[in-house]
Amino acid sequence: MSKKTYLAVDLGASSGRVLGGRFDGSKLQLEEVHRFDNGPIALAGHLHWDLLQLWQNIKDGLSASGTKFGSEISSVGVDTWGVDYALLGRNDELLGNPYHYRDPRTSGMFERAFAKVSREEIFAETGLQFMEINTLYQLLAMKEANSSVLEAAEHFLMMPDLFHWLLTGEKGNELTNATTTQLFNPVTKSWSKKLIDGLGLPEKIFGEIVDPGTVVGPLRDTVLEQIGLNGTKVVRPGTHDTASAVVAVPAESSPGQMPDWCYISSGTWSLMGVETPHPIINEQCAEFNYTNEGGVYGTTRLLKNIAGLWLVQECRRIWKQRGHEYGYSDLVRMSQEATPLASFVNPDHADFVAPQDMPAEIRDFCERTGQIVPQNDGAVIRCVLESLAMRYRVVHRKLQDLTGTKINTIHIVGGGTQNQLLCQMAADACNCQVVAGPVEATAIGNLMLQAVAAGDIDSLAEGREVIRNSFPVVTYTPKTPTMWDDAFPRFEKVTQVD
Known part of the structure; x- marks a missing residue:
């Protein structure tokens, strides 16, 4: 086939980028065209996304892509994080700037919701993590x-739906983000x-559910x-960034199978899970507080x-802010010099959702749980990375319990694959093989669905074969699993994670 280029607009919680994927029929080559902060x-008193700046950056990236790739360009698709949304009123007027998911307005809403519909009923209806x-x-x-904004709303659009509407004028709620x-x-x-x-809630605002992989329009x-x-x-694409990232997992299995990976x-988030052929909604899943989100092709x-x-x-x-500008490689080097498995935090504790001073919160957590308090910046980072690896261990075991399948391989995709120390920690903590890569998984998955x-x-199986042929991966095997086995009871005691 003649070379084609697909464009991925990939918006994350801390940055965004526009990338071109040049496909020659057998391999995909990525070229970053535009990157910007988010x-x-x-x-x-509230937190919002800077929608206007995001839109301007998207247009700048697409314009630069036109200059770079010209008539090769076939299509463009947008993926973003989940849960956030915009509301449109009469005549498709945008009602306000979208809120950021860390805005404090949702504090206490569990109790308000459960007073109207029980927690058990909500989970039975959605199978979603609380x-x-x-x-x-x-x-x-x-x-x-x-809210007068909610009263005036006519249409509800998740963030990628919003950008697809801005690009085309067509509205719809794509499944994976919904x-x-x-x-x-x-x-x-x-x-x-x-x-x-x-x-x-006003039922009229919720629109048609549309499958990933469909054409929105010109x-x-x-x-x-x-x-x-x-x-x-x-x-x-799979407009939820994790859905697109899972498309890019370079595994040899097809949708409809229960995988061994x-x-x-x-x-920014670690989304850890299994691509299952159907939802798993039962008491055990509810007890574990795990989630069933939509994937591509019915998964x-x-x-x-x-x-x-x-x-x-x-x-x-x-x-x-305090005058120490560390690169990520500096943080890894510093953490390698710190004492291993000295102290742990629960990364999902409420104290770490939006603190004013994250290092101080980490030290406070260690102190009040009777652990060694990290004394320098390297020790703080080591505490965080080892705590993440232990969380992976917990989730790895519970995914096996929920699926009844032994999971032999963990595929790590996304920016975190560049942290070789964390990848090795994951292999040791979970005592199984870790395959890391590709780095730009979300954009690659976005581009793959456009190609399909x-x-x-x-x-999808053919797309994953293209990915295996196009992007390198690094394999990690356990080196010191016994150390992690010995430390795990202490992690469980001080963190009490689900």
Whole structure:
């Protein structure tokens, strides 16, 4: 086939980028065109996303892509994080700037929700992990505050749906991101009328559920005037970034099989799970507080949300404010010099959600749980990385319990694959093989689904074969598993994680 280029707009919680994927029929080559910062903006006591700046950066990236790749460009698709959304009013008017999931307005919403619909009923309807950042509690917070914005809303769009609408003028709720709301029933594959009615949310705002891999449409005329790209289609990938990252796992299995591998999409969050052929919604899953999110081609992502490298990023930010600007390689080197397995934290503890001073919170946690308090920056980072590896151990075991399948390999994809120390810690803590790569998994998965939609790749299995042929991986085997076995009871005692 002649060379084609697909464009991935990949928005993460701390940065965004526009990448081109050049496909020659057998291999995919990535080229980053534009990268930009992302993060919360404090405004009048709340946290928001800077939507206008994000949109401008997307247009800048697409315009630069047109200059770089020209007529090779076939399509573009957008993926983002989950749970956050925008509301449109009459005449498709955007109502306000989207809230950031770390905004404190959802504090206490569990109790408000469970007073209307029981926790058991919510889980039975959605099979989703309980987190106060979930869209359900964000919308309930608006309802409880008598929000005039919610009253005026006509349409509900998750963040990638919003950008696809801005690009094309077409509205729709793509499945993989809709499943992160805790308002979606993964069995019926539709919005949960029971929860929407039970919580008093306006049913009219929830639109058609659309499968990943579908064509949204051509670019709006007004967008074409600004960035060019005439003839380029917009295609929905797995718009939740983890769904796209799982597409890029270089494993040899097809959808519909229960695999002998699990994945960790490693970045600000660590999303660890199994690609199952169907949802697993039972008492054990509810007890473990695991989640059933939508995957591509009818699969389910049975997974656990773990705080991930957020703790490292926040430590780095605080130290930079104090005049110590560490690169990530510096942090790894410093942590390697610290005493191993000295102390642990629960990365998912409420103290670490949005602290003013992350290093101080980590030390405070260690002190009040009777552990050795990290005395320097390297020891703080080692504590975080080893705690993450221990969390992986817990989740690895429980995924095997839930699926009844032995998991022999952990595929780590995403930016966290570049942290070789954490990858080796994961192999040791879980006592199994770890395969790390590709780094740009989310963008690659986004591009792969566009290629399938274009008919240039026949299936997900074929797409994963292309990925194996296109991008290197690194394999880690356990080196010191006994040390981690010995330390694990202490981790469980001081962290009490689910």
